[in-house]
Amino acid sequence: MITARMTAGRRIAASLAVAALAFGVTSCGAINEQSTATDYAASDGINVDVADAEVRNLMFVTNAEATEARLIGTVVNSSDSDLNLQIKAANATPVTVSVPAEGEIKLEDDANETVISNLNVAAGRHADTQFTASGTTVDFSVPVVDGTLAEYRDFVPGGHDESTTEHLTPSHTTSSGH
Template sequence: MKLRLAASVALALGIALGGSGCAMVTYQATTEKYDASDGLSANVGPLDVRNALVVSDDGVDGNLIFTVVNTSADDAELAIQFEGDSGRTTSTLDVPGNSTVVLGGEEEPILLEGIGTIPGSLLPVYFQTGDSAGEQLTLPVLDGGLPEYSAFVP
């Protein structure tokens, strides 16, 4: 009787370890944050910039499209800066408190003139709000070849 009980316990333990053993020692990739789309993301103070990218067919002018989420109750102003053919250019975007603004969705994209960056290249763009430290993202410049971006070509 004791032998049967010991064998049953050993079998149950073997099945439990065999069925879950890999999960105990294997790296879990789902715990890593990553950008699941074509653009890049950053957290700038209370503002979360998501899926930022530039669309341009000729590399002269480009439309900046992204989503920004204001996680605070206070209104915030997002400064967007890039170095183009005519020098440093800064644009601003007002983001109401506890809201989401989608440029290229509900709002028009921001036109970046004179980017001097051909599609397939990267364009450094700096995002900053209030007194918080800003973040520079090296954004991909895409053309209108994909249907989801063709409407955003300037």
Template sequence: MIEENTIVKATTIRRASVAGLAALALLGTTACSAVNLQATTLEYAPSDGVQANVDNVQLRNIALIAAEENGAGRFIGSLSTSDGEPAEVTITVNGESFDFSVPGNLENLMLEAEENETVVTNIGGHPGGMVDAEVSVNGTTEPLRIAVLSAALPEYRDFLPVEVSEGELTDHLYDFPEHGGGHWVGVDEDGGH
């Protein structure tokens, strides 16, 4: 006959074992965040352009729209101030400097707006790449790498600062519908991307 104390001890041991295994499982699932980079903690530009903060100015989704290497490119994106005070901003790309007056009252200066159209004569790079720039605000100057976006993308064609035919924008692209439903892929004559 089994004594009552033996049953109580076995039940207590089982409960302690289950609690211990549960604690180990919990530690195993949460310990990953202690040693692995968490993507949700990274700060990044949630659009195609880049973002930066220089002095009290916030640059958001800044990019240049261009059709060819070392061609003209138009700025898109927005500038605003973090403190509601107006600011004067200078962005320099490939030796050309452009001045922007950012309004106060937490208003954005939208570079896509027709009245703010600003064109770099020679971007010093190619669509799909990045170009070096400098941003100056209130005597503070910082380097910035600006994305150059291709006007081959329909959503950017209206911002292209030069007249280019549809063929000139897209003839170098091939449609491969058998590989994912018609994604456009840029391929040069040697078969590279």
């Protein structure tokens, strides 16, 4: 009889231990924000909304001198009338992206190539940028990249200079085995 009570007590204790472990493993979701509920730019660019303009994954791709930069990303117009979005980065000459009503402009497309002059912000930094549409202005920090990553090389104003990345190519070395 004592043995049966001890076994029941052990079972209860084991059940409580398992329940406490399960609660400890799953309870973090109860007090921490779910990362899937957070809106963020999943790539290198930024997302910003200005009036009816929704700017998605925008960034500047600069040349080696960091004087010119091409904008890449998408501008979506959620209104039923045409929209002009003015973009002024740092000390650069402002540019305007025109988006038709309920349309979008993909700046990576050759037909929509938009290059700004006098950016003078080096790759790896951010350019303080003003976005203006329909009388609303929003300030945002926009990343500046160059052709170091292969996916951006086609967008470098004036073309990508291979000499700026040749040092990134791995070299094969031989080992003597000692």
